[in-house]
Amino acid sequence: MEQIATDRNPAATATERRAKLFRGLADPSRLAILDTLREGPLVVHEIVGRTALTQPNVSNHLRCLSDCGLVTSIRDGRFVRYQISSLRIADFLRDADALLDIVAEGIEACRNYRLDEDEIPPGGP
Structure with a gap:
């Protein structure tokens, strides 16, 4: 029943799509x-070298990013090159950095969204 209500409310649908995008970017x-x-564009081993992530980790995240349409791949001989699917994504990341320049103090003080779950005190934030 909830799905039907969401389908009839374009604002709720847009909000859910946006939330899904942000969940994908939250990692x-x-x-x-x-x-x-x-x-x-880069191949997996180049991404591994530049991010210090493991190869399996990079491959799993690339699959996720690809499935969500944020990254595309191009076969280059025996390699696969990955690239951001739209320049708008790079613009979005730049805009996020610019926003952080303005609100960074508030983001740092925010106890609701921590990267390290061990930092959350007993009983929640």
């Missing part, structure tokens, strides 16, 4: 990969 490894791909 530090995926952001590191996207940051690296802002330089241009």
Whole structure:
């Protein structure tokens, strides 16, 4: 029943799509990969070398980013080159950096969204 209500409410649908995008971008490894791909198309071992992530980790995150349409791949001989699927994604990341320059103090103080779950005190944030 909830799905039907969402389908009838374009604002709710847009909000859910946006939330799904932000959940996909919420992982530090995926952001590191996207940051690296802002330089241009790269193969997996080049991404590994520039991010210090493991090869299996990079491959898994690339699959996720590809499935979500944020990254595309191009076969280059025996290698596969990955690239950001749209220049708008690189623009979005730049805009996020610019926004952080303005609100960084508030983001750093925010206790609701921590990268390290061990830092969350007992009983929640």
